[in-house]
Amino acid sequence: MGSEEMGDRVFQHRNSSNILNCPSSVMATTSISDNVAGMSICSESMFKPPNGIDPFYSSGWDPVISGDQSGNFGNSSMVLQNEFTNPNYPVLLENQTMGSSSHLVHFPSDSGLVGMVPKIPSFGSGSFSDIVSSFGHSNFPQNNGAGVQNAVKNVEDPQDHRQDSENGVLGASPNGKRKRKNVEVEKQKDQTGDTVELQKEYDEKKNVGSNSRGRQAVKEAKDNSSGAEASKENYIHVRAKRGQATNSHSLAERVRRERISERMRLLQELVPGCNKITGKAVMLDEIINYVQSLQQQVEFLSMKLATVNPELNVDIERLLSKDILHSRGSNATALGIGPGLNSSHPFQGLPQGTLNAFPGTAPPFHSLPQNLWNNELQNILQNGFDSSPSVGSLGPNGLSKMEL
Amino acid sequence: MKNPTTNPSSSMIRTRFAVRFLHAMKKLNKKTPAPSPYRRRFHTIRAAACASMACAVGPRKAWSRAILKKIRARTLHHYLINKSRNQQMMMIKRGNPRDEELAVGFGYGEEDDLRGLVPGGEGMGFCRLLSETAHYIKCLRAQVQVMTNVLDHYSST
Numbered sequence A: 001m002g003s004e005e006m007g008d009r010v011f012q013h014r015n016s017s018n019i020l021n022c023p024s025s026v027m028a029t030t031s032i033s034d035n036v037a038g039m040s041i042c043s044e045s046m047f048k049p050p051n052g053i054d055p056f057y058s059s060g061w062d063p064v065i066s067g068d069q070s071g072n073f074g075n076s077s078m079v080l081q082n083e084f085t086n087p088n089y090p091v092l093l094e095n096q097t098m099g100s101s102s103h104l105v106h107f108p109s110d111s112g113l114v115g116m117v118p119k120i121p122s123f124g125s126g127s128f129s130d131i132v133s134s135f136g137h138s139n140f141p142q143n144n145g146a147g148v149q150n151a152v153k154n155v156e157d158p159q160d161h162r163q164d165s166e167n168g169v170l171g172a173s174p175n176g177k178r179k180r181k182n183v184e185v186e187k188q189k190d191q192t193g194d195t196v197e198l199q200k201e202y203d204e205k206k207n208v209g210s211n212s213r214g215r216q217a218v219k220e221a222k223d224n225s226s227g228a229e230a231s232k233e234n235y236i237h238v239r240a241k242r243g244q245a246t247n248s249h250s251l252a253e254r255v256r257r258e259r260i261s262e263r264m265r266l267l268q269e270l271v272p273g274c275n276k277i278t279g280k281a282v283m284l285d286e287i288i289n290y291v292q293s294l295q296q297q298v299e300f301l302s303m304k305l306a307t308v309n310p311e312l313n314v315d316i317e318r319l320l321s322k323d324i325l326h327s328r329g330s331n332a333t334a335l336g337i338g339p340g341l342n343s344s345h346p347f348q349g350l351p352q353g354t355l356n357a358f359p360g361t362a363p364p365f366h367s368l369p370q371n372l373w374n375n376e377l378q379n380i381l382q383n384g385f386d387s388s389p390s391v392g393s394l395g396p397n398g399l400s401k402m403e404l
Numbered sequence B: 001m002k003n004p005t006t007n008p009s010s011s012m013i014r015t016r017f018a019v020r021f022l023h024a025m026k027k028l029n030k031k032t033p034a035p036s037p038y039r040r041r042f043h044t045i046r047a048a049a050c051a052s053m054a055c056a057v058g059p060r061k062a063w064s065r066a067i068l069k070k071i072r073a074r075t076l077h078h079y080l081i082n083k084s085r086n087q088q089m090m091m092i093k094r095g096n097p098r099d100e101e102l103a104v105g106f107g108y109g110e111e112d113d114l115r116g117l118v119p120g121g122e123g124m125g126f127c128r129l130l131s132e133t134a135h136y137i138k139c140l141r142a143q144v145q146v147m148t149n150v151l152d153h154y155s156s157t
Helices: A001-009 A017-029 A033-047 A065-069 A070-083 A091-098 A128-135 A143-153 A158-168 A175-188 A194-208 A213-221 A250-269 A280-307 A316-335 A353-356 A371-381 A395-402 B009-031 B039-055 B064-081 B086-095 B108-116 B126-156
Strands: none
Touching: A065 A280, A065 B009, A250 A280, A280 B039, A280 B108, A280 B126, B009 B039, B009 B126, B039 B064, B039 B126, B064 B126
């Protein structure tokens, strides 16, 4: 059937499994099989020239797209009226839509529902992502949305159509628009490249000045709560604590600040010697110094590697195992041996952890007995390098006894 | 204090990086053994270290994507230099918009420094920058450890 073929071409993305399942599930699960049949027939008429614009689409959508389905209004509305009887309509709606791919939501009044009105996909033009994005609402279960978003991503350029969908729902509830934008951005954050990052930055900056419900919708998307809520209340309430301002701006600011401080705490654990530091500026300075020092170490090491001429018949496997075991050793000496290695070292100002991991031409470490080494080897063979770091390296002599 | 990099994820990264880096070193040593100019070897090794780190991490992080993009643009650049000069070079230079123009700093001096340090840090928000920095630090540390061990092994045998 033509629609299924087109569906397969569209849904070739790696996460398309749930969407590919949708047609079958639609056939199986919905109780409106006659309407579904009607839908599949109607979907073939998608590429008819527009016969007119439904007044419902006066919110500024692409007339070509909206006009495609003018002949299908009756079927669609009947289908969807059946679906809207239960509060879990978003899930069914999504299944329905993705299955037939020629849906219309025909409910003008409710603000939450209006936000979900899809555009009609005419494959090859821009609106399929809009249908999807209008379902990328926070009213929408997030795993489904992610799959749908992924499928869309391959079809179109996401940035254009994100903006399209933004324009499209301007007339609808502003909450819906902002939520959808945030949710789209949040979901596609890790998938597309710089464009998404830019868009997210743009959205974040916009939302600093937006109302608190927009920000809460972002929170909701992140918290994975899905659409069993009432149609209008699509967001979590962030409760202001006692004595804090309840202004919407400050709520958004507070969320942002919490996120940033959480990341700063993570970084504080990563950068050695920063436990006592409180304050963002000093912390940032430390982080910058640490990153610079690590990069310098890499350069120094590569310089030394350039001068070294290794034996040409080095076995990669042996090298690898020695590497990992060596790394256990260098970790241990970072804990144990300490100051003796620092004096000949160029990086004086650094905390000891990094310095000890960077011996350069330092002598081998004679630290720990051989039975610990045995345990280490066994652990590594079992777990794949998950053992404790307290085993020292015995230097090359010890290793040559131990290997094989 | 236990070394925080001994969790499974960082050892995975370390293994992946070590494999790629060692392969690259092997290839390099076959092509240009040590007595040849150190400077050239140094540059190649440094590029190989960055590239294998970025490949080991994959396209999941923005900084690794930035490094991979840069490398691919550079190899394409070199390739086209060898083929023909003028126009294609100009196209490449223009067509790879690094996001310096799109940096949205909040006015902290340190933050801009951090953006300059972390690859690909120009075009993202502060919050995102911090998480990218955290991951980048982890990977840099793993890189230093592996390269240290390789160096030890080479210099001792």
